[in-house]
Amino acid sequence: MKYRIFTLLALLSFYASFAQDSLMFRKISNEIMVHANCYNDLRVLCKTVGHRISGSPSAAKAVEWGEKAMKAAGAEKVWLQACDVPYWYRGKENLDLLFGGKYVHVDALSLGNSEGSGGKTIEAPIIMVQNFDEFNALPEAAVKGKIVFFNYRFRQDFIFTFEGYGDAVKYRGGSPTVAAQKGAVGVIIRSMSTGEDDFPHTGGTHYKDSVKKIPAMALGNKTADKLEQACRKGQVKARLTSECHMMPKMVRSYSVIGEIKGTETPERIITIGGHLDSWDVGEGAHDDGAGCVQSIEVIRAIKALGIRPKCTIRAVLFMNEENGQKGGQAYADSAIARHENHVIAIETDAGGFSPRGIGLVMSKEQKEHLAQYTHLFLPYGVYDFSREEGGSDISPIHDKLKVPLAGLMPDAQRYFDIHHTNNDIFENVNHRELKLGAVVLTQFIWLVSEHGLN
Amino acid sequence: MKYRIFTLLALLSFYASFAQDSLMFRKISNEIMVHANCYNDLRVLCKTVGHRISGSPSAAKAVEWGEKAMKAAGAEKVWLQACDVPYWYRGKENLDLLFGGKYVHVDALSLGNSEGSGGKTIEAPIIMVQNFDEFNALPEAAVKGKIVFFNYRFRQDFIFTFEGYGDAVKYRGGSPTVAAQKGAVGVIIRSMSTGEDDFPHTGGTHYKDSVKKIPAMALGNKTADKLEQACRKGQVKARLTSECHMMPKMVRSYSVIGEIKGTETPERIITIGGHLDSWDVGEGAHDDGAGCVQSIEVIRAIKALGIRPKCTIRAVLFMNEENGQKGGQAYADSAIARHENHVIAIETDAGGFSPRGIGLVMSKEQKEHLAQYTHLFLPYGVYDFSREEGGSDISPIHDKLKVPLAGLMPDAQRYFDIHHTNNDIFENVNHRELKLGAVVLTQFIWLVSEHGLN
Numbered sequence: 001m002k003y004r005i006f007t008l009l010a011l012l013s014f015y016a017s018f019a020q021d022s023l024m025f026r027k028i029s030n031e032i033m034v035h036a037n038c039y040n041d042l043r044v045l046c047k048t049v050g051h052r053i054s055g056s057p058s059a060a061k062a063v064e065w066g067e068k069a070m071k072a073a074g075a076e077k078v079w080l081q082a083c084d085v086p087y088w089y090r091g092k093e094n095l096d097l098l099f100g101g102k103y104v105h106v107d108a109l110s111l112g113n114s115e116g117s118g119g120k121t122i123e124a125p126i127i128m129v130q131n132f133d134e135f136n137a138l139p140e141a142a143v144k145g146k147i148v149f150f151n152y153r154f155r156q157d158f159i160f161t162f163e164g165y166g167d168a169v170k171y172r173g174g175s176p177t178v179a180a181q182k183g184a185v186g187v188i189i190r191s192m193s194t195g196e197d198d199f200p201h202t203g204g205t206h207y208k209d210s211v212k213k214i215p216a217m218a219l220g221n222k223t224a225d226k227l228e229q230a231c232r233k234g235q236v237k238a239r240l241t242s243e244c245h246m247m248p249k250m251v252r253s254y255s256v257i258g259e260i261k262g263t264e265t266p267e268r269i270i271t272i273g274g275h276l277d278s279w280d281v282g283e284g285a286h287d288d289g290a291g292c293v294q295s296i297e298v299i300r301a302i303k304a305l306g307i308r309p310k311c312t313i314r315a316v317l318f319m320n321e322e323n324g325q326k327g328g329q330a331y332a333d334s335a336i337a338r339h340e341n342h343v344i345a346i347e348t349d350a351g352g353f354s355p356r357g358i359g360l361v362m363s364k365e366q367k368e369h370l371a372q373y374t375h376l377f378l379p380y381g382v383y384d385f386s387r388e389e390g391g392s393d394i395s396p397i398h399d400k401l402k403v404p405l406a407g408l409m410p411d412a413q414r415y416f417d418i419h420h421t422n423n424d425i426f427e428n429v430n431h432r433e434l435k436l437g438a439v440v441l442t443q444f445i446w447l448v449s450e451h452g453l454n
Numbered sequence: 455m456k457y458r459i460f461t462l463l464a465l466l467s468f469y470a471s472f473a474q475d476s477l478m479f480r481k482i483s484n485e486i487m488v489h490a491n492c493y494n495d496l497r498v499l500c501k502t503v504g505h506r507i508s509g510s511p512s513a514a515k516a517v518e519w520g521e522k523a524m525k526a527a528g529a530e531k532v533w534l535q536a537c538d539v540p541y542w543y544r545g546k547e548n549l550d551l552l553f554g555g556k557y558v559h560v561d562a563l564s565l566g567n568s569e570g571s572g573g574k575t576i577e578a579p580i581i582m583v584q585n586f587d588e589f590n591a592l593p594e595a596a597v598k599g600k601i602v603f604f605n606y607r608f609r610q611d612f613i614f615t616f617e618g619y620g621d622a623v624k625y626r627g628g629s630p631t632v633a634a635q636k637g638a639v640g641v642i643i644r645s646m647s648t649g650e651d652d653f654p655h656t657g658g659t660h661y662k663d664s665v666k667k668i669p670a671m672a673l674g675n676k677t678a679d680k681l682e683q684a685c686r687k688g689q690v691k692a693r694l695t696s697e698c699h700m701m702p703k704m705v706r707s708y709s710v711i712g713e714i715k716g717t718e719t720p721e722r723i724i725t726i727g728g729h730l731d732s733w734d735v736g737e738g739a740h741d742d743g744a745g746c747v748q749s750i751e752v753i754r755a756i757k758a759l760g761i762r763p764k765c766t767i768r769a770v771l772f773m774n775e776e777n778g779q780k781g782g783q784a785y786a787d788s789a790i791a792r793h794e795n796h797v798i799a800i801e802t803d804a805g806g807f808s809p810r811g812i813g814l815v816m817s818k819e820q821k822e823h824l825a826q827y828t829h830l831f832l833p834y835g836v837y838d839f840s841r842e843e844g845g846s847d848i849s850p851i852h853d854k855l856k857v858p859l860a861g862l863m864p865d866a867q868r869y870f871d872i873h874h875t876n877n878d879i880f881e882n883v884n885h886r887e888l889k890l891g892a893v894v895l896t897q898f899i900w901l902v903s904e905h906g907l908n
Contacts, residue, residue, distance in 0.1 A: 030611045039650065157484045159834055159890070196493065196885050354808075354865050356835065380613055381810065381865070383837045411808050411835070411865060413886040431650050432867040436613070 018376070021450070024307075025376055025443045031301050032439045038297035039431040041069050042290065042352075046283035046426035053280040054320040055087025055251035062276050066256035066292065066317045073296045074303035075258030075315065083330040084250040085320040088113050090280055091243025095188075095217055097126075098237040099230050106226075107198060108188070108217040111172060111205040112279055113323055115213035116242030117186075122147070122215065123239045124185050128231035132170075135178060144183035147238050150175045151190050151228050154416060161194060161412045162350070165419075168192045172203050172218070180211040186240050187216040190224040192416065198222035199421040202279050204323045215242055255327040256317040258299055262449070264310040270445055271314045271331075271345040272298050275321030275393055282424035286415065289426075290352025290434055292317045294408075297438035298445060309449040311343055318393035321349065328393035332400045342403040344448055347391025348441060351419075352434040353410035355382050358444060359389025362404035366453040373447055382440050384409065404453060408441055472830070475904070478761075479830055479897045485755050486893045492751035493885040495523050496744065496806075500737035500880035507734040508774040509541025509705035516730050520710035520746065520771045527750045528757035529712030529769065537784040538704040539774040542567050544734055545697030549642075549671055551580075552691040553684050560681075561652060562642070562671040565626060565659040566733055567777055569667035570696030571640075576601070576669065577693045578639050582685035586624075589632060598637035601692050604629045605644050605682055608870060615648060615866045616804070619873075622646045626657050626672070634665040640694050641670040644678035646870065652676035653875040656733050658777045669696055709781040710771040712753055716903070718764040724899055725768045725785075725799040726752050729775030729847055736878035740869065743880075744806025744888055746771045748862075751892035752899060763903040765797055772847035775803065779846055786850035789857075796857040798902055801845025802895060805873075806888040807864035809836050812898060813843025816858035820907040827901055836894050838863065858907060862895055 032038075045065055052062040063080065070078045093116065095108035110116055127142060128149040129135040135148065152171045158164035171189050179187045191201035198220035207213045217240065219227065230236045256276065262268060274291020278284025295315040302313060319327035335342060344362075358377075360367055367385070374385050390398060390405030397403045410433070418424045486492075499519055506516040517534065524532045547570065549562035564570055581596060582603040583589040589602065606625045612618035625643050633641045645655035652674035661667045671694065673681065684690045710730065716722060728745020732738025749769040756767060773781035789796060798816075812831075814821055821839070828839050844852060844859030851857045864887070872878045 029613065033610045156487045156886070159483065194886060354867050413808050413890060414884045417884070430868045430871070432648060436867060
């Protein structure tokens with residue numbers, strides 16, 4: 001009988017705890033959905049700073065903005081963490097395609113980190129391939145002196161668009177190297193794009209050390225369609241000019257960090273972050289202005305609600321995610337140097353869309369512990385905890401210190417229409433979707449701070 | 455032993471059936487995500503017809519478009535189902551507000567079905583109330599001869615935005631009647647809007663028979679904010695002019711129906727529909743062009759895949775959902791007259807956004823039967839089958855014939871930013887989100903056709 005009463009009491013306290021958690025979830029949601037400042041923060045970042053590639057003057061301006069915004073949100077301590085970053089500079093660029101005997105200017109973007117033509121014009125015939133297999137089957141003579149058009153399409157049949165991106169992105173990363181190895185003078189790729197439009201998508205590429213660094217440009221889907229048709233009809237030529245290059249020296253830059261000290265276990269740190277740098281197009285609104293302002297919103301909401309979390313909460317605006325991860329590496333190195341105790345690191349870098357899941361990179365036991373609480377997220381539209389997803393900036397702290405990771409997973413149907421394009425602007429972020437992401441992040445952080453990971 | 459083998463075989467065939475279903479789900483998804491025509495259909499509807507209020511010439515044009523699109527999709531039989539609909543005509547309208555001693559023109563939309571000022575200008579002081587309670591507490595003398603501003607805000611704290619809409623929409627429907635009962639000469643409402651912008655939202659209102667039909671207009675959130683501030687500071691006046699009125703005669707119109715005959719039980723009918731009419735603003739893209747083109751896409755995909763469903767599948771573009779439901783009523787009446795056997799009626803009228811759930815209006819047993827299959831929808835982002843949601847057009851067939859209902863439930867964070875506004879245009883519909891809705895509808899229809907509801 002005693003045992004039964006004990007069981008009953010244990011059960012009751014178990015459900016009472018859920019009820020309390022559920023109540024706190026609701027308080028967090030109400031605060032953010034009604035009083036959030038993240039949408040306004042994003043407007044200021046997008047419209048007064050704009051895009052902000054690592055090492056550029058606008059990235060420096062973004063750091064200033066971040067420091068100010070973090071303080072305004074109520075962070076108890078705000079500091080800059082130094083890192084030296086590469087600075088890739090686009091300069092002028094132009095692509096003309098010879099369609100039906102006439103050169104036509106088309107919209108194109110040089111791939112990030114690529115080396116252009118040094119401002120000179122390269123004129124060469126285009127050879128089209130659909131994929132690496134087709135390219136590999138070509139004799140060197142067919143490629144030599146040509147511009148290779150890699151016409152691989154982003155597969156629309158993947159419902160989880162990040163899988164489609166993972167499938168296609170090897171053409172952005174690898175095409176220049178393989179083309180150069182066979183003597184090509186340039187590369188054109190079909191963008192990693194789900195778009196039914198003509199925005200070209202930039203993004204990082206890389207060269208193997210042994211090869212010549214040939215220019216590489218991306219086309220939007222409609223222009224790529226036209227080029228594909230022209231190539232099927234007969235020979236097409238291109239005139240490619242670009243000034244882009246990697247600057248010879250690294251540039252001193254910073255990640256921005258804001259902190260709320262924990263009450264019971266201040267030495268235990270929970271990190272939430274996005275990245276402050278962007279590619280040098282559009283306004284870096286979804287990628288990853290959204291993640292930055294959501295991370296700042298976590299701080300604002302906790303302070304506004306007067307929550308005193310057990311653990312220390314740190315919001316980090318990482319520098320240089322796009323082409324170097326120097327901010328993320330500096331953060332991990334600093335954690336090692338200071339013997340910090342990190343409970344979990346969470347990243348939001350998949351767009352400011354409605355949240356659907358939280359990716360978890362941690363032990364089976366830790367996942368099982370969290371599984372007790374996942375039903376609490378259902379009223380906020382979050383149901384998927386099955387994926388092993390963290391984020392680039394927090395990878396180093398996982399690799400070096402085995403810190404468990406989590407990553408916010410929003411609905412990404414629209415993401416690869418605008419990712420790395422001139423269309424990644426503030427107007428394409430919805431205020432409620434953005435806020436709802438911040439709600440779920442704050443709830444998750446509060447949960448881990450309160451109940452730990454095991 | 456025999457029993458065990460039997461159980462094992464039963465279990466195996468059970469899982470084999472799931473595996474087959476899962477494979478068919480994938481085939482449907484691949485077909486639609488790669489080859490869908492619904493986004494193109496929507497472009498044509500929005501850009502060549504545009505908005506299409508019941509009874510208007512453009513609604514007639516929409517019927518022609520629908521018939522053509524349904525045939526092009528491969529429907530085996532296409533016909534028009536007649537209904538007589540009201541025709542509400544907006545005409546010219548203007549609202550000036552006296553801000554700081556100066557009349558300023560503001561964007562405003564007369565509420566649908568409302569009677570304007572007959573083209574004359576009404577000039578009157580404004581009295582602001584926050585809600586019905588505040589209004590009810592006012593003496594008649596405070597209201598008489600005034601324009602009442604109902605400043606009720608769409609509550610942003612509801613995560614499921616349809617709940618916020620349900621909470622706020624009584625001010626659109628009920629304000630003119632209560633205001634007229636106390637002698638007001640006009641009504642202004644804050645729109646049923648989650649928007650951080652200034653688009654006014656129209657939508658249906660109604661008058662009690664006993665009261666004077668006074669004009670009623672809606673303001674966007676930013677103008678409503680300004681008016682609120684002005685009212686707090688002192689007296690504000692308005693000059694309101696509008697020609698809108700309900701036309702004296704009903705107009706003959708049509709719902710468009712396309713059908714694929716079932717193979718095994720052709721007498722059993724599954725209906726999928728959206729509504730063809732829209733309010734007379736924007737392009738009726740999400741509301742409900744999306745639902746129309748998704749319903750047509752179901753037909754196209756089934757034909758393209760060569761699926762021969764057991765039951766007859768009917769896509770219906772209902773006329774007059776917005777202000778009369780005459781199409782839905784005619785559909786139910788025809789089903790009764792012809793002694794039709796309807797398995798289920800499904801509606802898609804909540805915007806062309808990423809699907810998240812399917813609302814079910816049916817018996818507990820039928821829901822339990824479907825619950826066996828719901829996990830199949832998870833890879834397509836659909837996890838919520840808990841809501842009792844069908845749709846307006848299919849309500850009559852449920853009410854009159856007890857036909858079970860289902861309603862597609864997309865992510866609706868953005869819906870009430872644009873619902874019933876000039877911003878409900880093609881450009882605000884994402885092609886992948888729209889297609890994914892059509893995928894889930896086709897999967898659900900195939901499932902019910904194959905396995906029934908019990």
